[in-house]
Amino acid sequence: MVSSFNLEKLTSMLRDFYTVTKIRITVFNENFREIAAFPKEIAPFCRLIRTDAAAASMCAACDREACRTAAKRHGMYIYQCHAGLKEAIMPIYLGNLAIGYLFFGHVFAYNSYEEGWKVIEQKCAGYQVRISELKAASLKHPLMSEAYILSAANLMQAIASYLCMERLATLRREDLPVQIDRYIQEHLTEDMDVKDICAHFQIGKTRLYEIARESYGMGIAEFIRRQRIEMAQELLRDFPELSISDVASRCGFQDYNYFFTVFRNIVGKSPKEYSNEE
Numbered sequence: 441m442v443s444s445f446n447l448e449k450l451t452s453m454l455r456d457f458y459t460v461t462k463i464r465i466t467v468f469n470e471n472f473r474e475i476a477a478f479p480k481e482i483a484p485f486c487r488l489i490r491t492d493a494a495a496a497s498m499c500a501a502c503d504r505e506a507c508r509t510a511a512k513r514h515g516m517y518i519y520q521c522h523a524g525l526k527e528a529i530m531p532i533y534l535g536n537l538a539i540g541y542l543f544f545g546h547v548f549a550y551n552s553y554e555e556g557w558k559v560i561e562q563k564c565a566g567y568q569v570r571i572s573e574l575k576a577a578s579l580k581h582p583l584m585s586e587a588y589i590l591s592a593a594n595l596m597q598a599i600a601s602y603l604c605m606e607r608l609a610t611l612r613r614e615d616l617p618v619q620i621d622r623y624i625q626e627h628l629t630e631d632m633d634v635k636d637i638c639a640h641f642q643i644g645k646t647r648l649y650e651i652a653r654e655s656y657g658m659g660i661a662e663f664i665r666r667q668r669i670e671m672a673q674e675l676l677r678d679f680p681e682l683s684i685s686d687v688a689s690r691c692g693f694q695d696y697n698y699f700f701t702v703f704r705n706i707v708g709k710s711p712k713e714y715s716n717e718e
Contacts, residue, residue, distance in 0.1 A: 454478035468541040483546040485577040524560035548581035621634025
C-alpha cells in the first residue's frame with residue numbers, strides 16, 4: 441500500500457543475517473504479506489506443521505497478530521509461536537508509518553531437547569500431524585539461548601534502521617496513509633478528531649480505522665493522543681517555565697483534566713512528576 445523495497449539489496453542483507461545467525465529471516469509488507477525471505481524454504485518442522493489446515497491457519501494468524509503487537513509497541517516483539525518455537529518481529533518505520541516488518545522464527549529456544557519437546561508436544565497435540573515426524577523435525581533445530589536470540593533481535597533491529605537510512609525502503613508520497621499522517625502532524629495542536637479527518641479525506645470511519653491499524657498498530661484516536669503526549673513531554677523537558685495548563689493547550693488538549701488523565705495513563709506519572717524528574 442505505502443511501501444516499496446529494493447528487493448535485490450534487501451535479499452542480500454537477509455542472506456548476510458542468515459550467514460551470521462543461522463536463523464531464517466523474512467520481510468512482510470504493511471499488509472502482513474511475505475515479500476522476501478532467506479532462505480526461501482521454511483524449516484522442515486514448519487512445513488510439517490502446515491500440512492494440517494488448522495495449524496497453517498494458526499501460523500498465518502500468529503504472524504498477523506505479532507505484526508500488530510510490534511506496531512503497537514513501536515519496537516521489537518519476541519514471543520513464542522503457537523507451535524512452541526521462538527520468534528521475533530521488528531516494524532520498519534518511515535516517520536510514524538510502519539511500512540513493513542522484519543521477522544525471524546523457527547528458533548528452538550530451550551535449555552534441552554527434552555524440555556522443548558515436552559512443550560511442543562503439548563501445544564501441537566490437536567494438530568493432524570505424525571508426532572514421530574514432528575519430534576524428529578524438532579531435534580534438527582540447534583539449541584539457542586535467550587541471550588543468542590536477543591543478540592539476533594538486536595541485529596535485526598539494526599537492519600530495520602539501515603533499510604530506511606539507506607532508502608532501501610521508501611514511501612510513495614501520493615498514498616492515502618502518507619497524506620493522513622502528514623495531515624495529523626500538521627494539525628496536531630488544533631481541535632482535530634476522527635470526524636475531521638474523515639471529512640477532509642472523504643472516507644468513512646471504518647476505512648480510517650483500517651489505515652490506522654495497518655500504519656500505527658492502534659486506533660486513530662489513540663495514535664493522535666500519543667502523538668500529543670509525546671509533544672507534551674518534549675515541552676515539559678525543554679520549557680520547564682511553562683505551566684501544565686499551557687502545555688496541555690499547546691498540545692491540542694482543551695480540557696486540562698482530560699490531559700492530566702491521558703498523560704498519566706500513557707507515561708505512568710503525572711505531568712508535574714514527569715517535569716520534576718527531568
